[in-house]
Amino acid sequence: MAVWRSGEDDPLSLTAGGNTKPQSNDSSLFSLSAAENTKQLIDLLGKSGDLKERTFSYEKAEGRLLYFETIVDSGRIEESILRPLSETDMQNVEEALTVLEREEIADPDKAIAALMQGKVLLFLEGRSVCIACGVETFFLRSIMEPANEKVIRGSHDGFVENLNTNIALIRERLKSPGLMIEYVQLGQKTNTRVAIIYEKEIANPELVEELKRRVNSIDMDMMFDPGFLEDMVEDSTLSPFPQVLNTERPDRAIANIMDGRIALFGDGSPTCIIMPVTFFALYQSPDDYNARTIPGSFYRLLRFLSFLIAILMPGLYIAIVGFHLEVLPADLILTIKGGVQTVPFPPIFEVLAMETAIEIIREAGVRLPTPIGQTIGIVGGLIIGDAVVSAGFASRTTVIVVAVTAISSFVAPSAEMSTATRLIRFPLMILASLFGFYGLMFGVVLIAMHLCKLESLGRPYFAPLAPFRLKDMLRDTFIKQPAWKKKTRPLDSHPIREGAEFGSREWVKK
């Protein structure tokens, strides 16, 4: 399978070599008769209901059109193909066509691929090639802010399901000739168009090559985007931590592209996959960059704090109540004791049950339509929570711990990261119930080890903490420096052009 560069070749001309291989042997080249050619293609395709053939016979032109009526724009066929053909007086009929995108195809396999893309195949009597004309129709959702990545300030547009629109949104923001877009067609049956987008003057070519190698190795029937794509290119799929950044926001995508990262888009999904990323990049929100330095840094730090709360708090509670009651201050211990006194379960079961209940409520809330989802939240959160405490099944403290933990886990600006933190706390809870603080500490050390070892596209995932780089840590990791301080790009993506800011704050003298 090959990769085509934008500008060098037309995306139309590509075929996925894989998907045509089995057919290439029994199909021959086109003949001079238009009727025979279309028959040949119809035989190859089988008789699909929406495959239409139209014959025309004008003064100069005589031939047939072949297209899928569901994915072409019939108005444009009339305007740009049939009318010019009927009115032309030129000898070379195809010169009359007014479609923007057209190409001669001599190979039936390629012709079928083009047909699938929504092209109209034009066969002229006496010619052994067909002309593929781009008159695809688009069904566009309007560009809206993605519901799961809302920001307070900044742009409110989001990617949609159409690849071309998405690339347009990126090009609109990043008007650099260095912006490279490379297409690959994936999925033997689905023929999904996938775009690899990067800034060639910044992104490290080795990383680009590596990602292309991974993408080109994909060979499967269906490309279910973005989940399958992510699974196929991620370094370690069994790690709880996502090693790619999923975003539906153009501003977030281009900020990452400008940091030397590579974006991966599949047609049919509004989600863009960005690689390589670090653990900390998943905690950066576009809001940080629109906020001023001090509030931006504060909320950034708050997110890391909530990460710690989300993974540690239930474990800490279980360890304290089960092993280390001395760490509680005297005034607090009585209150907590009063709560757990009447609970009939050991703390691990109490907390596990409550955590599971919260997860169930969350899952139910996601699936249900918004008005019912809210009801579920109220019934689940308030009524069940209160009833559980007054019935004595769980202590008040447990409900507080579980609720704070759940809320903290949703703070992560990446949905995948938020799921990851919610999952990590379960093993930590079990460890804490077995060995108290020791178990919890072992768990944390194991997670730290795993994070240090993890790679995203071969680059360290836990940078700039491991490998340690203080400069990056203070610039855009734990705190957010003002934009004029970001003189260089972060090193984790190994950009070939490091400088990013060149004295913007050295204002021109009056």
Add this chain to the structure above:
Amino acid sequence: MKKWIGLGLSCLLLAGCWDERQLKERSIIFGAAIDAPSKEEIAFTVAIPEPGNEQKPASTKQVISATGRTVRESTRKIDRKASAVVEIGKMRVLLISKESIQHDIYPLLDDLYRNARSPLNAKIIITEGKAEPFFRNEIEGEPLYSTYYHTLIESAEDSTMVPNTNLQRFASPLFDKSDGEAAMAPLITFNKEEKMAEVKGTALFNDRRIAGELSVAETTVLLLMNDEKGKDATLTFPMGKEENMTIRIEKMKRKMKLHMPKDGPASVDLSYQLSYRVTDYPPGHLEEQKVVKKVNKKISDEIKQSMDKTMDKIKEAESDILGIGLSMSAKDPDRFKQLKWENAYPELNVKIHVKAEIIESGITF
């Protein structure tokens, strides 16, 4: 096969459960009392608190006593009576009756110093009379007795009425034998009419037994002498006929000069430089330099006198609270050994110089 799966699962899921101490299965105690009329008989009393809720504040649920030959034996006997195992880890006050420490306090504390979970920040309080009734008697408006005693002592510490001590600080003078450092602990008494406990002063120790008592005012002076002023310290002195002045010590500087000549007795010069604030002085006129001078002189004399008196008292009790012996042994260990501190201390010549200065006479806050 089934056996192995069961074994493997229990190894995984039950590991560490022998270390488990579930909060709900333990009786937390906040206060304990020890009465030891004789060496063979140690009565240990614990007060088990009951958690409160919105309607009802936390209160003392049970008071359980048991007598054994050691403290540990007594606690085991308490476990026989209590609904759950008694957890001593959060104990905040330990009340010991004055009678129990006539000979040796250490056997009563040994268990606490051995136990890894023992609360080193618990306050040691000496009681006038038996210690057990301090938890049995009702205290008006204070349902949780142990917390009441704890806050009572803590606030007294803040106002320099009793020494700031706890299990850990108490230990070092106990373990150091004959080296010139003595322990002290607050002393409280119970007022049955008022249903209240009251801080009475300080118990002075000589080595491991009680050797004397100081009143609250004397304790304040002693703590000032030892440079251990709490958050604030107030003293009241007579100023001539029927007039008194209350001052608050603001800043204080102590200088200790040791004289240890090769021949002849050792002596100590203690000079104090302190600044104070007048909080109560009806005659007033403190804006006049002449009056201020007079008052300063008078106060300096008064402080010096009370310090002298207190010094005499602790010398009499053979309790070297100021740690003079410790400083001397640090300065000249050989000479210190020759001195035979137990004998030398009561005879020690201590000269005290005080220079007090008014810094504020107006509004106090």
